[in-house]
Amino acid sequence: MTAPTDHSSANAKPARSGRTLISVDAMGGDQGAAAVVAGCALSASANSDIAFILHGDEKLLTPLVAKRRELAGRCEIRHTTDVVTMDDKPSQVLRTGKDTSMWSAIESVRTGDAAVAVSCGNTGALMAVSMIRLKKLPGVNRPAIAVLYPSSNPQGFNVMLDVGADIRADADDLMRFALMGMSYARNGMNMERPRVGLLNVGTEEHKGRSELKEAYDLIRDQSEIAGYEFVGFVEGGDISGHRADVIVTDGFTGNVAIKTGEGTASMIGARLREAFRYSPLSRLASLLAYTSLMRLRKAIDPRRVNGGVFLGLNGTVVKSHGSADATGVSAAIKLAAQLSANRFNDKLAARVAAALPVEETEE
Amino acid sequence: MTAPTDHSSANAKPARSGRTLISVDAMGGDQGAAAVVAGCALSASANSDIAFILHGDEKLLTPLVAKRRELAGRCEIRHTTDVVTMDDKPSQVLRTGKDTSMWSAIESVRTGDAAVAVSCGNTGALMAVSMIRLKKLPGVNRPAIAVLYPSSNPQGFNVMLDVGADIRADADDLMRFALMGMSYARNGMNMERPRVGLLNVGTEEHKGRSELKEAYDLIRDQSEIAGYEFVGFVEGGDISGHRADVIVTDGFTGNVAIKTGEGTASMIGARLREAFRYSPLSRLASLLAYTSLMRLRKAIDPRRVNGGVFLGLNGTVVKSHGSADATGVSAAIKLAAQLSANRFNDKLAARVAAALPVEETEE
Numbered sequence: 001m002t003a004p005t006d007h008s009s010a011n012a013k014p015a016r017s018g019r020t021l022i023s024v025d026a027m028g029g030d031q032g033a034a035a036v037v038a039g040c041a042l043s044a045s046a047n048s049d050i051a052f053i054l055h056g057d058e059k060l061l062t063p064l065v066a067k068r069r070e071l072a073g074r075c076e077i078r079h080t081t082d083v084v085t086m087d088d089k090p091s092q093v094l095r096t097g098k099d100t101s102m103w104s105a106i107e108s109v110r111t112g113d114a115a116v117a118v119s120c121g122n123t124g125a126l127m128a129v130s131m132i133r134l135k136k137l138p139g140v141n142r143p144a145i146a147v148l149y150p151s152s153n154p155q156g157f158n159v160m161l162d163v164g165a166d167i168r169a170d171a172d173d174l175m176r177f178a179l180m181g182m183s184y185a186r187n188g189m190n191m192e193r194p195r196v197g198l199l200n201v202g203t204e205e206h207k208g209r210s211e212l213k214e215a216y217d218l219i220r221d222q223s224e225i226a227g228y229e230f231v232g233f234v235e236g237g238d239i240s241g242h243r244a245d246v247i248v249t250d251g252f253t254g255n256v257a258i259k260t261g262e263g264t265a266s267m268i269g270a271r272l273r274e275a276f277r278y279s280p281l282s283r284l285a286s287l288l289a290y291t292s293l294m295r296l297r298k299a300i301d302p303r304r305v306n307g308g309v310f311l312g313l314n315g316t317v318v319k320s321h322g323s324a325d326a327t328g329v330s331a332a333i334k335l336a337a338q339l340s341a342n343r344f345n346d347k348l349a350a351r352v353a354a355a356l357p358v359e360e361t362e363e
Numbered sequence: 364m365t366a367p368t369d370h371s372s373a374n375a376k377p378a379r380s381g382r383t384l385i386s387v388d389a390m391g392g393d394q395g396a397a398a399v400v401a402g403c404a405l406s407a408s409a410n411s412d413i414a415f416i417l418h419g420d421e422k423l424l425t426p427l428v429a430k431r432r433e434l435a436g437r438c439e440i441r442h443t444t445d446v447v448t449m450d451d452k453p454s455q456v457l458r459t460g461k462d463t464s465m466w467s468a469i470e471s472v473r474t475g476d477a478a479v480a481v482s483c484g485n486t487g488a489l490m491a492v493s494m495i496r497l498k499k500l501p502g503v504n505r506p507a508i509a510v511l512y513p514s515s516n517p518q519g520f521n522v523m524l525d526v527g528a529d530i531r532a533d534a535d536d537l538m539r540f541a542l543m544g545m546s547y548a549r550n551g552m553n554m555e556r557p558r559v560g561l562l563n564v565g566t567e568e569h570k571g572r573s574e575l576k577e578a579y580d581l582i583r584d585q586s587e588i589a590g591y592e593f594v595g596f597v598e599g600g601d602i603s604g605h606r607a608d609v610i611v612t613d614g615f616t617g618n619v620a621i622k623t624g625e626g627t628a629s630m631i632g633a634r635l636r637e638a639f640r641y642s643p644l645s646r647l648a649s650l651l652a653y654t655s656l657m658r659l660r661k662a663i664d665p666r667r668v669n670g671g672v673f674l675g676l677n678g679t680v681v682k683s684h685g686s687a688d689a690t691g692v693s694a695a696i697k698l699a700a701q702l703s704a705n706r707f708n709d710k711l712a713a714r715v716a717a718a719l720p721v722e723e724t725e726e
Contacts, residue, residue, distance in 0.1 A: 152630055164564055167572055201527055201618040209530055209615065236622025240630040249619075252572065255564040256616050257623040259599025264624040267515055267603040268631055275655035282655040289648030292638035 028121020039329025143312035197234030197244030391484020402692025560597030560607030
């Protein structure tokens with residue numbers, strides 16, 4: 001089997017400097033353009049192989065970029081006049097969003113100027129624009145959003161998808177999610193042979209939800225040729241556990257699950273801070289344990305692993321948290337750079353196409 | 364509208380002493396009968412109004428009970444020869460489980476000897492036996508399992524259902540879950556006017572999952588007559604949050620969500636312990652903060668709020684964690700006693716029946 005050759009748009013056109021170009025929506029996040037530019041600067045100093053196409057208001061961006069020595073000669077600004085807000089409806093953005101920084105950022109991937117786009121903007125709108133402009137890969141019925149969830153695995157997190165690109169998935173979609181998630185784990189996280197689990201309410205074969213039983217067989221059947229280990233059904237507790245590296249589920253369940261986990265983590269964090277404020281002794285304790293607690297915070301900090309990635313399109317889109325600060329933006333850019341360097345989307349396209357029935361791959 | 368009068372089985376026959384009788388499966392838990400008897404003893408000393416029917420091996424239970432002064436004259440032992448194990452299939456227990464302590468514990472509720480049964484045993488088997496023996500309440504198509512989830516609400520937790528009695532629920536089922544959850548919050552948790560939320564992937568009206576939009580309308584329409592506040596759609600993060608007191612969802616989503624939350628909490632706990640072991644300073648800190656950390660642990664300890672409750676049957680069944688120790692068993696018994704004292708199941712039956720179309724209530 002050979003990789004399809006018609007996905008040249010997924011390859012980055014190298015900048016004049018020979019650097020990998022990353023397309024960045026500078027306007028969409030809650031923290032404003034300054035945080036995004038600061039994130040680019042952080043990434044630029046950590047990785048000399050990357051450069052940026054920044055999309056947004058030129059008047060605003062030019063002085064922000066000029067202030068950062070690290071970005072000298074490594075930022076092309078593409079002027080846009082409009083911004084997608086967090087309240088904008090996806091359908092509305094599709095109709096009237098052509099002049100937004102988000103649209104322009106995706107456009108740079110469509111034309112092949114960059115292999116990967118990064119945005120902190122409105123997730124629904126970003127998915128809609130990405131779908132319409134980049135189009136789905138052959139063999140993909142539903143694209144998916146994959147996130148990294150903190151886990152007790154050696155790598156410190158698991159890949160989980162779909163977490164909300166769509167609210168449903170049939171058995172065939174779930175099998176593609178397995179392939180896409182595996183490809184992401186391999187190319188984004190350097191895992192040679194990821195273990196894939198299918199989310200269910202129990203690990204034994206379960207009555208009902210026939211699409212899960214069907215997906216079980218499909219995912220198992222692909223495991224050898226695709227080079228992953230299928231560990232079978234996993235439960236909610238395994239999302240943060242060590243039984244699997246890739247957790248496959250539909251977008252409704254995945255979205256509820258990760259928000260439940262994040263909410264629980266932040267409730268515990270708040271209670272912990274309260275506990276440490278409670279008495280003079282506990283306040284002293286929090287000072288003594290400061291370094292250890294900061295290390296813990298870093299390990300379970302969503303900002304460090306916040307690159308939600310849209311998979312299954314002709315081009316990769318990394319969605320950063322809306323509230324991402326410079327650290328968060330920089331983490332998303334780091335992921336984007338690695339995926340771009342690994343020619344991830346070509347490999348993913350080949351992988352998904354390989355799972356198609358023969359007559360379809362020959363289309 | 365009047366309450367149905369044909370649910371006498373839901374009322375406890377008072378013991379000779381005038382105490383409320385609680386039917387306890389003494390054999391099913393991982394910790395063995397000693398932990399269950401110890402839990403009964405804890406509860407007995409805290410609440411002089413309760414007494415027990417203990418189901419299990421008489422030879423084993425008699426000396427355990429005799430050792431506990433608190434239980435003198437307050438424990439009737441019903442001898443059974445068989446035990447449901449955690450690995451037994453529900454279907455198998457239905458066929459061959461008539462001599463088990465679990466079956467006998469449910470039977471005491473069916474005959475009206477007790478209003479509530481408590482078991483630490485196999486959840487699937489317990490649900491199956493409860494369904495078959497107690498039967499569903501009029502107007503209930505699917506029973507539900509409700510749990511208390513630690514939250515940032517003043518009461519410290521939220522009621523969540525269904526977490527796995529069934530793997531699906533249509534709009535009408537979800538509306539009954541809202542009524543049952545509200546009734547549980549009111550009678551088990553003393554909340555006069557609980558706020559009910561319907562779990563979804565966003566708080567705005569959402570495309571697709573038509574049963575959720577339909578359920579939205581049904582739950583809203585019942586809110587005035589049933590006396591709860593409907594806060595609309597809620598997200599995964601609200602399960603541990605303060606926007607709602609009762610979270611309504613189908614059993615698949617609910618099961619994955621609570622297991623995700625529990626898994627995340629235990630991962631954080633493990634990381635926290637690691638952080639405190641890291642250096643001499645952090646070890647000293649953990650000593651200084653010991654009291655505060657124990658207080659935190661208590662607040663988010665599932666053992667304290669571990670009474671999963673089966674709702675929608677002719678009689679109430681409280682499911683304790685399989686691994687419950689005396690504290691956990693005692694918490695489940697405390698909940699069972701309160702539900703029994705409030706004649707909870709009669710009120711729940713009336714509430715659900717009131718939501719039936721008129722012709723059906725007159726059956």
